[in-house]
Amino acid sequence: xxxxxxxxxxxxxxxxxxxxxxxxxxxxxxxxxxxxxxxxxxxxxxxxxxxxxxxxxxxxxxxxxxxxxxxxxxxxxxxxxxxxxxxxxxxxxxxxxxxxxxxxxxxxxxxxxxxxxxxxxxxxxxxxxxxxxxxxxxxxxxxxxxxxxxxxxxxxxxxxxxxxxxxxxxxxxxxxxxxxxxxxxxxxxxxxxxxxxxxxxxxxxxxxxxxxxxxxxxxxxxxxxxxxxxxxxxxxxxxxxxxxxxxxxxxxxxxxxxxxxxxxxxxxxxxxxxxxxxxxxxxxxxxxxxxxxxxxxxxxxxxxxxxxxxxxxxxxxxxxxxxxxxxxxxxxxxxxxxxxxxxxxxxxxxxxxxxxxxxxxxxxxxxxxxxxxxxxxxxxxxxxxxxxxxxxxxxxxxxxxxxxxxxxxxxxxxxxxxxxxxxxxxxxxxxxxxxxxxxxxxxxxxxxxxxxxxxxxxxxxxxxxxxxxxxxxxxxxxxxxxxxxxxxxxxxxxxxxxxxxxxxxxxxxxxxxx
Numbered sequence: 028x029x030x031x032x033x034x035x036x037x038x039x040x041x042x043x044x045x046x047x048x049x050x051x052x053x054x055x056x057x058x059x060x061x062x063x064x065x066x067x068x069x070x071x072x073x074x075x076x077x078x079x080x081x082x083x084x085x086x087x088x089x090x091x092x093x094x095x096x097x098x099x100x101x102x103x104x105x106x107x108x109x110x111x112x113x114x115x116x117x118x119x120x121x122x123x124x125x126x127x128x129x130x131x132x133x134x135x136x137x138x139x140x141x142x143x144x145x146x147x148x149x150x151x152x153x154x155x156x157x158x159x160x161x162x163x164x165x166x167x168x169x170x171x172x173x174x175x176x177x178x179x180x181x182x183x184x185x186x187x188x189x190x191x192x193x194x195x196x197x198x199x200x201x202x203x204x205x206x207x208x209x210x211x212x213x214x215x216x217x218x219x220x221x222x223x224x225x226x227x228x229x230x231x232x233x234x235x236x237x238x239x240x241x242x243x244x245x246x247x248x249x250x251x252x253x254x255x256x257x258x259x260x261x262x263x264x265x266x267x268x269x270x271x272x273x274x275x276x277x278x279x280x281x282x283x284x285x286x287x288x289x290x291x292x293x294x295x296x297x298x299x300x301x302x303x304x305x306x307x308x309x310x311x312x313x314x315x316x317x318x319x320x321x322x323x324x325x326x327x328x329x330x331x332x333x334x335x336x337x338x339x340x341x342x343x344x345x346x347x348x349x350x351x352x353x354x355x356x357x358x359x360x361x362x363x364x365x366x367x368x369x370x371x372x373x374x375x376x377x378x379x380x381x382x383x384x385x386x387x388x389x390x391x392x393x394x395x396x397x398x399x400x401x402x403x404x405x406x407x408x409x410x411x412x413x414x415x416x417x418x419x420x421x422x423x424x425x426x427x428x429x430x431x432x433x434x435x436x437x438x439x440x441x442x443x444x445x446x447x448x449x450x451x452x453x454x455x456x457x458x459x460x461x462x463x464x465x466x467x468x469x470x471x472x473x474x475x476x477x478x479x480x481x482x483x484x485x486x487x488x489x490x491x492x493x494x495x496x497x498x499x500x501x502x503x504x505x506x507x508x509x510x511x512x513x514x515x516x517x518x519x520x521x522x523x524x525x526x527x528x529x530x531x532x533x534x535x536x537x538x539x540x541x
Contacts, residue, residue: 073109075108076099175198180194194225199235200214273287299375
């Protein structure tokens with residue numbers, strides 16, 4: 028062990044001061060890097076267990092986790108609760124047992140826990156809470172809805188129908204901002220279908236910001252559309268048509284060489300048409316006929332007035348000859364006619380285009396023939412109908428050359444970079460350039476220096492000496508002090524060779540290379 032320490036000390040002494048400073052800095056950098064790696068590796072990992080919470084739910088979730096001994100932290104302004112990754116399963120069980128957080132609602136299945144002694148009021152309350160929980164769970168299954176709360180007003184059964192009240196529902200949604208008007212309308216109809224006697228117009232839907240989504244934002248009674256929904260649907264139609272046209276322009280002319288805008292007026296009112304038409308043909312409705320027939324035989328010649336004439340001929344002797352028979356026929360009838368009538372009932376769905384206008388803006392570099400061809404293509408693409416007032420206009424102006432922001436923000440591998448990422452790459456590049464510059468300058472400086480400092484004895488040996496002093500027989504001519512000095516230098520050289528043979532060998536090799 029002492030030998031190793033001595034060797035290390037000797038090596039440290041033989042290193043130049045500049046090299047010693049480099050070793051110290053390198054050791055400190057390695058120590059700091061290791062510390063940060065160790066801190067990152069030993070840092071506890073957290074996983075989100077509940078997100079998009081309101082403050083009341085956050086309080087209940089944290090209390091349930093604390094009672095179960097789960098380590099947690101509240102982030103994102105109190106709307107998210109994270110737990111240790113190793114305790115995620117335990118946290119889920121604790122929240123489910125307490126029935127807190129989104130997705131934990133009462134259910135109609137809970138009514139099975141009611142005892143036989145439950146009153147009618149308790150059963151009604153349990154039924155209403157279970158129905159509200161089941162409807163809320165159904166709404167949370169829709170994509171885009173993170174949490175839902177449902178409140179129902181169920182009417183009481185009455186003896187007279189005119190005294191009964193209507194069912195109502197209130198829905199509070201927490202969404203991620205992707206809900207469309209059609210989705211909100213679907214939620215309203217789903218709620219109305221789940222509750223007996225509930226009309227969709229009696230359902231009120233609001234979001235977590237208090238904005239009314241239904242019925243003001245959607246279709247109301249009778250198929251009418253609110254002003255807000257009508258404007259939103261017209262804007263959606265305009266944006267979709269403009270996007271299709273711009274995609275076609277970009278593929279044919281190239282990017283940033285043409286632009287399209289569409290302005291349409293839509294008929295969003297549902298209309299029901301009832302019509303009655305007559306074709307002029309008479310149709311018999313009722314027919315009544317009366318047919319009367321009478322048939323009789325002729326009478327004989329009358330006798331003398333008196334009793335004899337009243338005796339039938341068969342009993343008379345020599346009565347008169349018989350007369351000819353008679354027939355009577357009478358026909359009559361009544362017919363009631365009606366006109367041929369056609370009754371039609373037609374419901375016109377909303378969404379028809381009443382009028383639309385298309386504006387096309389081209390770069391001045393686009394030739395007029397190409398502008399005309401694209402104008403005709405766009406007219407057929409949008410279904411332009413001049414008879415209803417549709418029009419398409421074109422204009423050519425020089426476009427400002429806008430650099431491609433996507434290409435400018437891409438890294439060396441084509442990946443999109445943010446401003447922070449670009450700053451990181453810039454700092455890294457500058458630091459690398461400075462490091463390479465310092466290394467190159469240090470190497471150039473070391474090229475002109477000896478690998479080891481020149482010892483004193485070498486400088487004395489390389490001193491000038493007359494040639495005559497080296498000839499035989501000229502030793503006595505050398506001054507005694509010079510002889511002693513040479514002997515002393517020789518002894519020092521021998522000691523250095525014995526103590527540091529490797530350094531001497533390297534110096535000799537350097538001289539030979541030079």
